Amino acid sequence: MSMFKVWLSSVQSVAEQCVQSVAKQFQRVWLAVFKVWLCCVQSVAMLCSNVAGQCSSVAKQCSSVAKQCSSVAKQCSSVAKQCSSVAKQCSSVAKQCSSVAKQCSVVQVWLSSVQCSSVAKQCSVFNVQVQVWLSSVQVQVWLSSVQVCSSVAKQCSVFKLFSVQVWLSSVQCSSVAKQCSSVAKQCSVFKCGSDQHKLASVPVYFSEHVEEVKHQYLETFDPRHYHRTFYSYLDEEVKFFLRRYHEIFTNDPLLSARCRSRRRVLEFGCGPVPVYAASAAFFSESITMAEIIPANRSEIESWMDCRPEALDWSPFFSYLASLGDGRKEEEITERLREVFQVVIPCDGTLEEPLAPIRQRYDVIMTTLCLEFATTTKDDYRTMLGRVVNLLRPGGVLLMAGALGNTSYSVGSTRYPSVSLQKEDLEEAVAAVGLRVASMATLERLTSSKEKPADHRGVFFVAAEKQGEPGV
Known part of the structure; x- marks a missing residue:
């Protein structure tokens, strides 16, 4: 029993020594690991501190750059506002110059x-x-x-x-x-009683129906409704008019022989339509448009001034550009606005239709006008004679219109017209002292649904006023 106690005591002593030895070694290893960890942590901390310092420096630089960018942006915004203000002033001055x-x-x-x-x-x-x-x-x-x-x-x-x-x-x-x-x-x-220059009889006064038609147009005509009804798309009859105007202003010797300085053009009764005059833009240096209805004149001015509310005529100008000469649509519109002078009031029932202006022109254009302002052939000849009086001797009248038409409608409003045949045109033109140079007609190619009118065809006449050309 005593031997067992001694053995147990020795075992315990050895065990304690082993435990102590292991604990010391573990403590040394742990301390070494802790030191290594602590060094790593310190190194990482120092590295993070350096990175943080650099980030702070970069942040400060970015903040400085941001402030500079903000300052530049403000300066750019200020310059942009000044440029916009100058542009508006220039636009205003340009409009004033155009008006002057x-x-x-x-x-x-x-x-x-x-x-x-x-x-x-x-x-x-x-x-x-x-x-x-x-x-x-x-x-x-x-x-x-x-x-x-x-x-x-x-x-x-x-x-x-x-x-x-x-x-x-x-x-x-x-x-x-x-x-x-x-x-x-x-x-x-033109001496009185000379049989050599005596013209056919032309009535001096209009019938009462002419005044009625004039007042109907002044009181009821809506140019925008008219545009939707008759110019919502490009039909073959309008193509005929544009093609004939283009050909005569470009190739016809009747006009091409005239010197450029004397090419004053008047479009009489232009309505709200600017595109017919565009054919004369490269022929003339001066185009005046005349129209009796104030709303139509306003539409012409809106288009000439490029206002956003102006009616869209781009399909018609595109067609003009397609007829040749290599000119683009933009060139034609810009040229028309360049040579356009003014749109003035006119009244075919007056002895001087442009009164108080008494200017005389080398070329007068009139499209779908006179036959719709009159209801009898006598009235038509009288009004035609007064328009022809605006021509210089030797000047040229270009007239496009409807044949066999008695009326047309814009919405619920019906407008009357005089029914003309080719023979009526020839007689009227001769009666007012003009010589027909060329005449072309085209049978109707549109339905009454497309065009609410009863015409049977359309015509184009080029006629020259007798006498020596004016200076």
Whole structure:
């Protein structure tokens, strides 16, 4: 028993020594591992601290760059606003310049009419009767008269342009002298009782129906409804009109022989439609449009000024571009806006349809107008004669319209017209002193559903006014 106790005691002693030894070794290993871990943690901490410092530096730099970008953005925004303001001012100035140019054109036209009126008065003062032409001596005395230039100068002085009094230069006096000479020649040619120049009888006055038709248009006509009804798409009849206008302004010797400086074009009764005049844009340096209905004039002005609410005529200009000459649609529209002068009021029932303007033109265009402003053939001839009076001697009338039409409708409103045949056109044109140069017709190619009108066809006439071409 004592031996067992001794053995157990020795075993316990050995075990304790082993445990102590293992514990010491474990403690040493743990301490070594802890030291290594602690070194790693310290290294990582230092590295993170360095990275944090660098990140902070980068953040500060980014913040500085952001502030600079914000400052640049503000400056760019300020510059953009200034540019926008300048652009608006430039646009406003451009519109004002365009408006002034149009007003200048109207003033020039008026001054021209005043000069013509003055010449006519001088004819009256010198007792120049229609049946007695002036002798060469009288013409020379008349042309040398200082009173003519003085009279015109006084009338010109009434109107001022930009506070500068309109003056009459020697060139203007020369122009008046030429007009006097032209009047003298006309007095010589159109003497009263001459059978050689006697024209067919044309009625002087209109029937009462003409005034009724005029008031109906002024009170009820809606240009936008008209556009939806008759110009919502490009039909074959409108193509016929555009093609004929294009051909005559481009290739026809009747017009191509005329010098460029004398190519003043008037479109009489243009309605809200700008596209027919576009055919003359590269022929003429000056296109004036005339229309009786104020709403139609407003639509023309909207399109010419490129306003967003303007009617869309792009399919028609695209067709014009497709007819040849290599011009694009944009070139045609820009050129038309460039040579367009002004849209003025007109009234075919007046002896002077453009009163108070008495300008005379080299070419007059009129499309789907006169036959829809009258209801009888006599009224048609009378109105045609008054339009022809706006032509210079030797000028050209281009007329497009409907054959056999008695009425057409825009919405629920019906508008009457005179029914014309080809023979009626030929008689009317001859009656007002014109010579037909060419005439083309086309049978109706649209249904009554497409076009609410009862016409049987359409026509295009080119006619020349007899007499020596004006200067």
